[in-house]
Amino acid sequence: MDVKTVCLGMLDDGEASGYDLKKHFESTFAHFFAAGYGSIYPALSSLAEAGLVDCEEIPQEGKPDRKVYRITDAGHQHLLDALKQPAPSHKVRSEFLATMCFAHLMTPEQIETVLESRVKDIDRYMSMFHEFETTGMEEWPGGMRFVCGFGKAMTEAMRKYIEENKHMLTQQTAASRSAAG
Amino acid sequence: MDVKTVCLGMLDDGEASGYDLKKHFESTFAHFFAAGYGSIYPALSSLAEAGLVDCEEIPQEGKPDRKVYRITDAGHQHLLDALKQPAPSHKVRSEFLATMCFAHLMTPEQIETVLESRVKDIDRYMSMFHEFETTGMEEWPGGMRFVCGFGKAMTEAMRKYIEENKHMLTQQTAASRSAAG
DNA sequence: ATCCCCATGTAATTTGTTACATGATTGA
């Protein structure tokens, strides 16, 4: 499932512009599927070319025309087919963890800085999830609630693990070695 | 931190061939940093060209020469610099979660299949982590232990969340709607 | 017999990221 298919899925829920879709990618999808304009606009063009969505251009003054996309029957069918994929992937790519693998080459200050930035990120996600919960998440389809709950659970587990285990990182660091040597 | 830098970090721990590094990517790094030969071999060539690693070719019969790479002083310094990055990323890209967002368009059987494949994946990771713990993880540097513990904690949290919340997915699915309609 | 391990690499393709390019309206 690539950006194109996710856009198609979002459009199945109702018409939207590329700009609108970007906002979904920044809020409800942010914790597991990133996409910028550089992916979204080409995806929509390609979807339109394939006849999976229709595009209505709405003239506006002082702004580029707003292009509203609507899913077609063929698009809906295509989406249903895409959802038949029996083993969709779930991948983590973490420069953070890669860095922590080499904590013994870092100073305690460097490690602390990295940890702080991670926790800041975690807190941003937590407040995002909190906002979802307090703004009518109850009415979302079960799948979306599952996915957001998933993100929240993972994020909480991450914060808890870091709090409880960061002490492992500052044993035998670059600084502690030079202090000892 | 890209594949090149991670390779450099692995080599800081001791000399190795591309084939050896691949095994690290498949075991200890598997849960957060994927890399195949198509990334590793070009990374090593580029590292050697930049003088960050040395390469010794060991002739072998019936096999391609084994190329053993060793980090240089310049390479070690480069690694130390790379580790100064204060806010390394941690990204999730999940076709699994993207699929689950649209669970209301799927049959309960389809959902069940997807969930099963995810749990199978989780169990593979869990047995991997278990193997680490029973084969001398105690002597690893603190950073590596932190990272593996992190992976284990996340994986456990994921399994727990799925078990406790999958019921959310099968409410109002494609099949339950047609049964009702 | 058959499969896995060892061992290297290239080339084509696919994908996504980042920077560029433009500019009016609205609220603080």
Added chain:
DNA sequence: TCAATCATGTAACAAATTACATGGGGAT
């Protein structure tokens, strides 16, 4: 006055995946 929101898109670049290409040795 300044920042954010709205609104689109392209082009260059970076990166990773996949398939291709080769082939002996050892275990079951």
